[in-house]
Amino acid sequence: MNNEMLGIILAGGQGTRLGKLTKDTAKPAVPFGGRYRIIDFTLSNCANSGVNTVGVITQYQPLELNAHIGNGASWGLDDLNGGVTVLQPYSSTEGEKFFEGTAHAIYQNIEYIDQQNPKYLLVLSGDHIYKMDYDAMLAYHKAKKASLTVGVIPVTKQEARRFGMMNTDETDRIIEFEEKPEHPKSDKASMGIYIFNWPTLRDYLVKSYATDKSLEDFGKNVIPSYLAHNESVYAYAFKGYWRDVGTIQSLWQANMEFLSPHNRLNIGDRNWRIYSKAQVLPPMFLTDTSQVNNSMIVDSCYVAGEVDHSILSQRVSVGMGSRVVDSMVMPGATIGKNVVVDHALIGEEAVIGDDAIVQGTPTEIAVVGYNEVVGVQQP
Amino acid sequence: MKRGSVSAIINLVEPWEALEPLTTSRPVGTLPFGGRYRLLDFPLSSVINAGIQNVMVTTPRSGRSVADHLRSGRDWNLDTIRGGLFTYPYNDLKLVSPEKKATLIHHYYDNTILFLKRSHSEYSVVMSTRNVGNIDLKALIRYHEERDNPVTTVYKSVDPQTLTPANTILQLTDKGMATAVVPAGKAKLKATTKKAAKNMDIYLMSTVDLIDSLQEANRRGDLISLEELMKQAVIQHNANAFEYTGFYANIHDLASYYMANMAILNEDNFRALFYSSRRIYTKVKNEIPTFFAQGSQFRASLCGTGGYIEGQVDHSVIFRNVLINRGSQIKDAVIMQGTRIGAGTKIENVVIDKNVVIGPNLVLKGRPEQPLVISKGQHIFQQAEVVSSD
Numbered sequence: 001m002n003n004e005m006l007g008i009i010l011a012g013g014q015g016t017r018l019g020k021l022t023k024d025t026a027k028p029a030v031p032f033g034g035r036y037r038i039i040d041f042t043l044s045n046c047a048n049s050g051v052n053t054v055g056v057i058t059q060y061q062p063l064e065l066n067a068h069i070g071n072g073a074s075w076g077l078d079d080l081n082g083g084v085t086v087l088q089p090y091s092s093t094e095g096e097k098f099f100e101g102t103a104h105a106i107y108q109n110i111e112y113i114d115q116q117n118p119k120y121l122l123v124l125s126g127d128h129i130y131k132m133d134y135d136a137m138l139a140y141h142k143a144k145k146a147s148l149t150v151g152v153i154p155v156t157k158q159e160a161r162r163f164g165m166m167n168t169d170e171t172d173r174i175i176e177f178e179e180k181p182e183h184p185k186s187d188k189a190s191m192g193i194y195i196f197n198w199p200t201l202r203d204y205l206v207k208s209y210a211t212d213k214s215l216e217d218f219g220k221n222v223i224p225s226y227l228a229h230n231e232s233v234y235a236y237a238f239k240g241y242w243r244d245v246g247t248i249q250s251l252w253q254a255n256m257e258f259l260s261p262h263n264r265l266n267i268g269d270r271n272w273r274i275y276s277k278a279q280v281l282p283p284m285f286l287t288d289t290s291q292v293n294n295s296m297i298v299d300s301c302y303v304a305g306e307v308d309h310s311i312l313s314q315r316v317s318v319g320m321g322s323r324v325v326d327s328m329v330m331p332g333a334t335i336g337k338n339v340v341v342d343h344a345l346i347g348e349e350a351v352i353g354d355d356a357i358v359q360g361t362p363t364e365i366a367v368v369g370y371n372e373v374v375g376v377q378q379p
Numbered sequence: 380m381k382r383g384s385v386s387a388i389i390n391l392v393e394p395w396e397a398l399e400p401l402t403t404s405r406p407v408g409t410l411p412f413g414g415r416y417r418l419l420d421f422p423l424s425s426v427i428n429a430g431i432q433n434v435m436v437t438t439p440r441s442g443r444s445v446a447d448h449l450r451s452g453r454d455w456n457l458d459t460i461r462g463g464l465f466t467y468p469y470n471d472l473k474l475v476s477p478e479k480k481a482t483l484i485h486h487y488y489d490n491t492i493l494f495l496k497r498s499h500s501e502y503s504v505v506m507s508t509r510n511v512g513n514i515d516l517k518a519l520i521r522y523h524e525e526r527d528n529p530v531t532t533v534y535k536s537v538d539p540q541t542l543t544p545a546n547t548i549l550q551l552t553d554k555g556m557a558t559a560v561v562p563a564g565k566a567k568l569k570a571t572t573k574k575a576a577k578n579m580d581i582y583l584m585s586t587v588d589l590i591d592s593l594q595e596a597n598r599r600g601d602l603i604s605l606e607e608l609m610k611q612a613v614i615q616h617n618a619n620a621f622e623y624t625g626f627y628a629n630i631h632d633l634a635s636y637y638m639a640n641m642a643i644l645n646e647d648n649f650r651a652l653f654y655s656s657r658r659i660y661t662k663v664k665n666e667i668p669t670f671f672a673q674g675s676q677f678r679a680s681l682c683g684t685g686g687y688i689e690g691q692v693d694h695s696v697i698f699r700n701v702l703i704n705r706g707s708q709i710k711d712a713v714i715m716q717g718t719r720i721g722a723g724t725k726i727e728n729v730v731i732d733k734n735v736v737i738g739p740n741l742v743l744k745g746r747p748e749q750p751l752v753i754s755k756g757q758h759i760f761q762q763a764e765v766v767s768s769d
Binding site for chain 2: 033034035073074259261267268273275276278279280282283284285286287289290291292293294295296297298299307311
């Protein structure tokens with residue numbers, strides 16, 4: 001293999017905290033920002049960082065994700081020397097390859113990784129919104145002669161209670177790991193982004209699964225084990241925009257931030273583009289009764305009503321007299337006439353009937369699920 | 380239809396002079412249209428939607444804009460194992476040197492013959508790009524198979540008042556057979572005639588017959604366009620005439636190009652062209668969503684992605700990546716990819732080509748029958764630089 005670092009995206013999580021939105025699809029496949037799905041950010045980061053070989057580990061409801069990724073051509077990842085491989089659990093003489101935690105997921109796919117034979121393994125989550133250069137992180141990993149480098153992001157004391165926190169010495173070497181501490185000692189939260197020296201991690205995993213099978217999760221098990229064995233573990237501080245969109249509230253919030261022309265994510269930066277599955281759809285059509293302010297709209301939308309501070313994804317239609325405010329509408333949803341959609345996330349292909357009201361609040365976002373039908377009189 | 384049984388030739392050697400300056404550096408076939416398409420996308424999509432996988436695109440010059448747009452043909456699913464997309468440049472004899480021209484005598488149709496022979500197809504369809512529509516070629520092939528004439532042509536029934544002398548029409552017999560293709564100016568239409576059969580420059584015939592007529596033309600030393608040869612075939616054999624009933628626009632000069640764009644702002648036309656069961660394909664691009672700022676007003680208009688809209692837009696076709704600054708007023712305009720409009724500028728009945736920069740507080744005004752055209756890449760910051768369309 002030509003690439004020294006193999007990327008693995010963990011996309012198998014159910015995302016239960018997204019409720020209805022992930023009932024029939026994996027969290028990384030959830031639409032974001034009008035024309036993206038959450039995993040596009042991580043996949044594009046890989047492509048832009050020169051990580052040309054990427055394995056996407058799936059488990060929960062993978063169909064939509066598979067269809068989205070295809071052969072990886074949309075991200076330029078259909079490379080002659082690499083490419084995207086969607087890795088799904090399979091059965092073998094040792095049993096079925098379903099997995100429990102993040103590290104277990106890597107162990108279950110050890111054959112794929114061995115095939116690629118990388119020097120470094122980049123482990124990523126498929127559910128974060130950010131732009132990051134993994135090549136710079138690899139350079140840091142090499143400079144520190146680290147066995148493991150953990151991407152960290154500064155958080156407040158309040159937020160620290162939701163994260164795995166890394167306590168470091170003055171050289172950024174991690175000396176202690178605390179999971180969701182009540183009284184955090186540092187502000188460095190793990191982003192769930194790791195660069196491992198693959199042969200070392202492989203040894204740890206193989207030994208563990210031959211004996212007590214304890215290394216199930218990277219945060220809970222592998223990092224503490226590495227620290228206990230005095231492996232050199234370093235924190236790589238990321239300073240850019242980063243959002244975990246694992247909850248309804250955070251998904252809505254990140255979409256609203258995405259709307260701002262001053263969002264630090266800087267989606268329009270052509271030096272670090274975010275790619276998505278290419279679709280050929282007609283241009284958007286706004287009628288003479290439309291009123292659109294502070295909003296993002298994409299191909300094949302039809303707007304005859306009012307859209308204010310909202311995002312419409314592909315193929316969304318908003319009927320006459322309707323008002324969509326502070327909301328994100330996912331692909332293919334149909335909003336009838338004289339509808340109010342306020343502080344809401346509307347799932348793919350949902351249908352909101354004429355005169356219906358979908359009303360949320362800033363702290364309690366209303367959610368309409370995929371294919372859900374609201375306010376349509378049944379004959 | 381069996382795979383490989385039909386091949387298509389999309390002929391980009393078309394009259395372009397009346398479309399200058401839009402066609403100064405591109406053939407008619409790569410003229411941007413409808414917010415995100417090129418004219419070539421329409422015949423090419425018809426071809427793809429009929430399952431045709433052998434496609435030849437003849438280009439007048441070197442065809443950079445054609446190659447840029449088509450690349451491997453992947454966006455049209457034409458990067459297939461069998462068949463695929465073939466482009467052949469240097470076909471417009473007005474644009475080649477006398478020396479080059481001399482070498483073409485007896486060989487002018489060689490590439491086309493080679494393409495057709497290698498296609499092993501049963502039928503061939505020849506199409507142009509200046510006729511915008513969404514035609515069902517499978518239906519055309521069925522129509523051809525059910526009739527006796529060796530050639531089938533296609534027409535759209537139009538009001539004769541809408542024809543210009545340069546348009547061509549089919550001369551139809553009482554039984555609906557085409558006996559000739561003639562310029563509308565020379566056709567003897569009765570004053571009472573309400574319908575004329577506007578020729579759509581689409582010809583279907585058996586591949587063997589087409590190869591024969593091309594070889595015959597080579598033997599004669601002909602240097603006439605493929606389209607002229609097809610018209611001769613209609614006169615020689617008489618042709619079946621297939622009526623197309625969908626959205627249709629003929630693009631032959633600046634006014635007709637402008638009006639065709641305005642026509643798809645009609646919702647029925649828009650849906651007929653883009654939302655039938657036959658999709659229109661084009662080169663895919665990764666643009667960000669279009670942002671409509673606070674105070675913007677965007678009405679009765681189309682817009683591509685990647686745009687940033689602060690001003691007022693009414694009844695216009697706005698392509699991808701267009702920036703429209705605060706306080707500007709755009710009405711009945713066509714604004715192509717990458718163009719920027721300064722704050723407070725007023726624009727009406729104007730066609731603006733790609734990557735133009737229009738400064739603030741200017742007035743650009745054309746007339747519906749004679750739109751003002753700003754050519755590609757211009758930067759205009761002074762009112763004096765605006766040439767009136769009168």
